[in-house]
Amino acid sequence: MRSRQTRTAVLGALSIQPMTGYAMREAIRTTLGHFWSESFGQIYPTLAELEQEGLVERGEGTRTGSSTFALTPAGRAHLRTLLADPPQPDPPRNGVLLRLFFGRVLGPEACADLVRDARDRAERQLAGLAAERTDTDHTAHADDSPYWLLTISAGEHAARATIAWADETLATLATLAAEGHGGEPPTSSKETP
Amino acid sequence: MRSRQTRTAVLGALSIQPMTGYAMREAIRTTLGHFWSESFGQIYPTLAELEQEGLVERGEGTRTGSSTFALTPAGRAHLRTLLADPPQPDPPRNGVLLRLFFGRVLGPEACADLVRDARDRAERQLAGLAAERTDTDHTAHADDSPYWLLTISAGEHAARATIAWADETLATLATLAAEGHGGEPPTSSKETP
DNA sequence: GTACTCTTATATCTGGTAGACATATCTCCG
DNA sequence: CGGAGATATGTCTACCAGATATAAGAGTAC
Secondary structure (H helix, E strand, O other), X not given: OOOHHHHHHHHHHHHHOOEEHHHHHHXXXXXXXXXXXXXXXXXXXXXXHHHHOOOEEEEEOOOOOOEEEEEOHHHHHHHHHHHHOOOXXXXXXXXXHHHHHOHHHHOHHHXXXXXXXHHHHHHHHHXXXXXXXXXXXXXXXXXXXXXXXXXXXXXXXXXXXXXXXXXXXXXXXXXXXXXXXXXXXXXXXXXOO | OOOHHHHHHHHHHHHHOOEEHHHHHHHHHHHOOOOOOOOHHHXXXXXXXXXXXXXXXXXXXXXXXXXXXXXXXXXXXXXXXXXHOOOOOOOOOOHHHHHHHOHHHHOHHHHHHHHHHHHHHHHHHHHHHHHHHHHHHHOXXXXXXXXXXXXXXXXXXXXXXXXXXXXHHHHHHHHHHHOOOOOOOOOOOOOOO
C-alpha cells in the first residue's frame, strides 16, 4: 500500500475540485509547495489505486488519453479517516546545518556565505507567502481559506525564525573569524610544516 | 554514485573521530538528530564505496566481523570539497500542515488537537536542545563546539517559532469553532438536509 | 564451571519515491 | 493550410529509508 500521507494529499486535492494528474502536481507545487511535495511517480500510481478501490472516479479529460479524476462519496469518507490519522514525522535533512556542523573544516567565511544564502531564501519565501496570503483572501473558497491562512502563517513564522537565526549567526561567525579560528589550513599549506 | 550529502555526513562524522558503522548511526541520531538522519542502508554501502576510493581506511573492530573506519588524508580533502558544494534543498513534508490545510473536512476541534501535539513536541525539543547545549559546552572538542552551538541555536529558533505559531493558531481555531464553521457535517447527517 | 537467554551490534533486503525521460497534443506563425 | 516549437501528460529507473534477519557478547541460574 502506498504511503497514507500521499493518499491524503491526493484525496485532499480532489476535495477542493476535480482535476487531472498533471494539474494536481501543479496545484500541490504552487499551493502546498512550502510544506509539501509530491511527484508524478506517486500521484499517478496513487490515483490508479484509488480508482481501483472506488474512492475516485475517472472521467474524460480535455485531451486524448488524459483523465480527470473526481472524489466519490466513499473517497470523501476515506479522506476524513486519513486526516484523523496521526501525522507521520518525516526525517529532517537540512543541508545548511549539516555543513555548518562541520564548519571548522570549512572555515568561518564560507560558513557565513552559506548562512547569507539561507537568509536570502527565507526573505524570498516571506515575500512569496505574502503574495499567497492576498491571493487566498481574494479567492472564492470561503470555507477553506481560514485553514489555508493558518498554513501560510506557519511558513511565515518559520521564515522569520530563520532570518533572526541567520542574523545572530552571522554576528557570531564574524567574531569567530576575527579571533582567528580560521578553520583548517587551506589546501595550499602542508599537513606537517 | 550515492548522494553527495550522505557522503558528506559520513566523512564529516569520521572527521570528529574514527568509529564503526553502528556507532556512526548512533552519533548521527543523537547529535545531528534535530537536523539530519541517515540509516544503515546508506551508511554501510557508503563506507564501502569510500573505502574503495581510498577516502576511508578500515581497521579492526572490537568484535569479530566488525570494522572501525578512519579518515585518510585524501578523505579529509574530499570532505572539504563536499562541504563547499551548494546545499541540496530537500522537499518539505509537514504532516501537520497537510492536515490543517484540509482542516475544513476535519473540523476545528480536531485541528486544535493536532496543533497542541505539535506545540508539545516543540517544547520537548527545546528542552532537549538546552541539554545538548550544556553537554556541548562541557565536552572536549573546543574547536568544533562554536559551530555545533550554531546548529543548536537554529533548532531553538525553529522550535520557538513553532510554539508562537501554535499559540496564535489555537486562538484562531477557537474563534472558528465558536462561529460555527464546524467543518463538514459528521457522517451521521445527510448531504442534502 | 557450563548452558541458556537476553541484549546489543552489524548487515541485508524490499517496497516506495524523485526526477529524468518519452510521447502526444495544441498553438502560433509563415 | 502546413510545420515547428511549446506545453501537457504519463512511464521508467536508479536510489534511499526503514524493517528485518543474523550474530556476538554478557549475565544468570543451577
